[in-house]
Amino acid sequence: MTSVSLEAKPIEAYLVMSDDEIQERIRRSHDALGSKVIILGHHYQRDDVICHADVTGDSYQLSVAASRSKAEFIVFCGVHFMAESADILARSNQRVILPDLGAGCSMADMATIEQVEDAWRQLEETGILKQKVAPITYMNSSAAIKAFCGRKGGVVCTSSNATKLFEVYLREYDKIFFLPDQHLGRNTGVKFGIPLEKMVVWNPHEELGGCTPEELRSARLILWKGHCSVHGRFKPWHVDLIRKQVPDIKVLVHPECVYEVVQKSDLIGSTSFIIKTVENAPEGSKWAIGTEVNLVNRLAKRFPNKEIYLLAPDLCMCATMYRIAPQNLAWALENLVEGVVVNEIIVDEETKHYANVALERMIQLTEA
Ligand code: SF4
Structure with missing residues (x-):
């Protein structure tokens, strides 16, 4: 199968098809491609x-599942850094x-x-790198930043x-x-007892990240000024309100939520932790969950005998994830059936090599 000699079907035609037709086209092309393709859904x-x-x-989990599959094509229904x-x-x-x-x-x-x-470079020029500093990046970052780490x-x-x-890393680095x-x-x-004043925030739009050399020297953590716009919508008052409205409710949030929300919650953990916690919870238990709305709604549907609420009453949806519509999926799969690869994500070899170094290190240290 090649992407060079054939022309891609344009997406415009898919945008005017009915929902039923789109769903049917996805099913048909998925079947036609069989084991050649794996569709991953975040x-x-x-x-x-x-x-x-x-x-x-x-x-x-999805990246590992894909690499272990025999499929030639990995269609990733997620966002760019995941692909x-x-x-x-x-x-x-x-x-x-x-x-x-x-x-x-x-x-x-x-x-x-x-x-x-x-x-x-600024940390080096200020002499901060004379101390042992380890860059750690969250999975939610570009391949180039993973490679940097x-x-x-x-x-x-x-x-x-x-x-x-x-x-x-806290054991081995300053x-x-x-x-x-x-x-x-x-x-x-916070789990390691690091006081908030030993955590400085690096603002990339200011000289020295907006910190003084002394603040940087005495910090245990230098935190990049980034956040998730979805999890950032949960506020401490949401926790207070739901506790008042639903007695005995447990509040379960993702660690991308702000510190003040996490401090008021009962449990904090990753997406997988959230799912497992709800799966293992007794019938009749009540949960307010601080994470993306599609996941929370799905859990509520799956467990009708447990009371499941989204922590915030307004919509906390990942708008960029939502861009992967059924129309895009039908278009990508039908092009594959015709032998055309659209929207391929290719990381260059050098970046891939060093990003893999950081990922392999993660796997080794996590399993150690
Ligand atoms: S919820 Fe969406 S915006 Fe937030 S970190 Fe995940 S992919 Fe990014």
Whole structure:
């Protein structure tokens, strides 16, 4: 199958088809491609897309699942950094497709490689790098930033293994330079008893990140000024309100939420932790969940005998994830049936190599 000699079907025709026709076309092309394709669906994906996924999971679980499959084509219903991670972990004969190239991640976009390299240079010039500083990046970052961490002795982490990796790096290094989610960094640092005044925030738009050399020297954590626009919508008053409205409710939130929300909650954990906690909860238990709305709604449908609420009454949807519509999926699959690869995500070999170094380090340290 090649992408050079054939012309791609234009997407416009799909935008005017009925929902039923689109769903039918996805099913037909998925069947026609058989084991040649694997469709991956992130937990935050909408229902009319995730129903076609061969595997559902969080970003890391999906990339690993893809690399272990024999499929030649990996159609990633998620966002850009996830498709990049799949390409980094994929075997050389696998090709990764993102059905809409506009599906980015606002958090990942808050740290560019140029900004990160500039910050590192400033840390070096200020003498901060005479101390042992480890760059650690959250999975939700570009391949170039993962590769930067790989080159500098750092690592990639997920929300499931951040605690384990902080434990290792805090033991061996003077400080961690954490990218790009300040909240995951802060919420994890707190677990190790690091006081808030030893965590400084690096603003990439200010000289020295807006910190003084002394603040940087005495910090244990330098937190990049990034956040998730979805999880950032949960506020401490949402926790107070739901506790007042629903007696005995437990509040369960993702660590991308702000520190003040996490402090008021009963449990904090990754997407997988949230799902497992609800699965194992007794019937009749009540949960207010602070994460993406599609996942919360799906849990509520799956467990009608448990009371499940979204922590915030307004819509907390990942708008970029939502860009992967059934129309995009039908278009990508039907082009594949015709032998045309659209929206392929390719990470260059050098970046892939160093990003893999950081990912392999993560796997080794997590399993150690
Ligand atoms: S939920 Fe937040 S961190 Fe996750 S993909 Fe969407 S914007 Fe990015």
